[in-house]
Amino acid sequence: MTGTDMTGEAAVPAFPNGTKFRFDRVRDSWVVMAPERIFVPDAHAVEVLRLIDGQRSLGAIIDALAARFDAPRDVLARDVAGLLHGLMDRGAIRL
């Protein structure tokens, strides 16, 4: 599975019940917490994850990133899909 083909850009990613995404003041970084797992996303990933609110579609998230960052939309789309699929496999994102 590559790109966003699996579900299409209409899909709405969300943090499932049982996952928390919050800022940790002790480490001065954002963290994703899931059962028996903690992920520390890098700065790029944080920009993506902060747009996930259970309302915005994948397409809308990519549009928002394209408006803010100087990068081709298809490159952004591929990066976002890669990040989200990785987190899906670990149970930290649902589409």
Next chain:
Amino acid sequence: MTRDRPEPPLALVAELTHRCPLQCPYCANPVALGRSGGELDTATWRRVLDEAASLGVLQLHFSGGEPTVRSDLDVLVRHAAGLGMYSNLITSGVLLDAARLRLLAEAGLDHIQLSFQDADPGNADRIGGLAGGHAGKLAVARQLRAAGLPLTVNFVVHRQNLERVPDMIGLGEALDAGRIEIAHVQYYGWALMNRDALLPTRAQLDAATDAVEAARARLRGRMVIDYVVPDYYAERPKACMGGWGRRIITVTPAGKALPCHAAEGLPGLAFPCVRETTLAAIWQDSPAFVRFRGTGWMAEPCRSCDQRETDWGGCRCQAFTLTGDAARTDPACAKAPDHAMMNAATAASALPPPAFVYRRYRSPSEPASTVGALPQTPAGGFAPCTPTRGSAPGPVI
């Protein structure tokens, strides 16, 4: 030894009690179980949670014994939620009901890990030593999903249930679990006493591993399956607790702080008590937490090994339990001078299993023979260690 300031711990394992209605023969609690009268009170636990949050603990695992025997569990869950911590309840489920689950959900509990002893009800009740336990767990699993609580189902596996790994995964799916944990028994304490009754053959292990891999491929993106292998068949040791004093701090029912939830029996280490010392001081400066932190304590073959910052020398408690020296290389490592003793242990897996020695409170006057023979336990102390509850390597970061 270098003394850099350590990274803050990621997780606190709060062992609220040793009391438990089950009698699993692989229980991770010490053989000498603590009584209710010695348990920390609610106010002290609240302070410990405050200190843990300030120190940087992100995840809180309520454990035991059976943590739901504590009537203040919801108070502590609510307190943790107020501190922004992710709270996980590790439970057998047999004392829960729909009303209590709603209370815990309202208090802000993030996740429940529910243990099953088998997918076969009769064998599950035999292993857990509680008639009707399995049926009660099934009911609780459905109630907690109805209460909106995310569920991990945990199966501790061994030679007497291992062939049902596919059924266990099927049960997890049927119960709408988001995650399944298949954890081979780790051999400390009660489990070490029962090792010949529990350790599978290599063929059994391989079949179970294949079943897990097939299910992972089938359920990818929908279900997480974590799998903890028995290190008696491993080439490299597990990174026990993610390294000594690196990620996890455990507080026992009586308030002792440990780098590994059953390191209490290691000789020469004075584990501090949270009644007397802050968690920050314990984590950063106590000699017991510094003793095996990092790589400075290592001798060969660990010292020059390119895996030394991957497995951190394996498990100190296993090294002590099997060799009598906590600073030796974990015998689970194929490079360890003591590795041959693993082969001697696995040879017993081909013989008929002896009867279980069940986990029970025992009076000090009871003759040692009723507790069973302790294989290869060195004189001077007995050191149960490492999570038999499954998540041996600790959180993944």
